[in-house]
Amino acid sequence: MGAIAAKTTISWTGHDGGSHEGELVTRSKGHDVISCDICGFRHALPLPDPAELERAYRENYYAEEKPTFIAHATEDADWAALSYRDRLESFEQLLPQPRRRLLDIGCGPGFFLKVAKERGWSAEGIEPSRQAAAHARSLGFDVIEEFFNRQACANLGRYDVVHLNNVLEHIPNPMEIVRLARDLLTSGGILCINVPNDYSPFQTGACAALSLPQWWVAPPHHLNYFDFETLTGLVNRAGFSVAERSTSFPMELFLLMGLDYTNNTSLGRACHNQRKNFDMALESSGLRETRRAFYRALAVAGIGREAVVIAVKQ
Ligand SMILES: [Zn+2]
Secondary structure: OEEOOOOOEEEEEOOOOOEEEEEEEEEEOOEEEEEEOOOOOEEEEOOOOHHHHHHHHHHOHHHHHOOOHHHHHHHOHHHHHHHHHHHHHHHHHHOOOOOOEEEEEOOOOOHHHHHHHHOOOEEEEEOOOHHHHHHHHHOOOOEEOOOOOHHHHOOOOOEEEEEEEOOOOOOOOHHHHHHHHHHHEEEEEEEEEEEEOOOOHHHHHHHHHHOOOOOOOOOOOOOEEOOHHHHHHHHHHOOEEEEEEEOOOOOHHHHHOOOOOOOOHHHHHHHHHHHHHHHHHHHHOOOHHHHHHHHHHHHHOOOOOEEEEEEEEO
8 A cells, every 4th residue: 555656547437327537546455546536535446335335334333343432432422522512613603593403414322412412402313333323322312223315314304404424434425415415404504524634734744754554545444535625625516615614633743743553553542542631621721712723723724633614505
């Protein structure tokens, strides 16, 4: 795996007949990652058959691929609530009362729903993983245990906010999902998307400085590799206008400071705990607005571990 020296263009026709074509960026684990001229973002090829993917997520993802995910999410709940509250506050500034109905697509174990409910939102979730949906139910939420697709939309209502947290990097058809989400939104409703910010300056810098492979390239689990520009392009093309961009702590700082956690799970967890300390310390010392301004400024520079976009339906 690594950067491709000579320029190579790859073309591919998907299971749905859709075309993909663009410059080859990375080869990894039997997949090519291209910068797709047609989709407008980097993604893996070949893309899986959506039905096969749905089966894998329903049965296996949390049990086999991410056995520690729910335990870690529980341990991280107080820290994660900081960024969840940031997002909810932005929604509340954009939407007058009583517009407080929210759908969390891929709600996982339900921690975002919990924070939303605490702030007075009516919050529903949809989640294909059996284990994660069961956990969200144990917190008292009605969770539709389904993959979000055209069929599932028929059983959903209308919402003032749709939240897509760590979903779009996993699926073969992000534009279709964003358009379906738009159909569920009320007039002037809000879409909030959170994805990893990949091929960021600090990531590619760390690759060069530490002679590392592109560790973030993880097919078939991560199919799409967005950054702020390509994520903004996607939502614009789907009929949204971006109101806010933000991010989370740039984990690559640890790499650039010499701590290579890419192949070391316990060091990775230790670095994660340090960035949690940073966010929690700013919160407890009354610097919440400074933390928010810091992450918004990093987003302007294209830096930070995640790309968070809050966009208004046009
Ligand atoms: Zn494409």
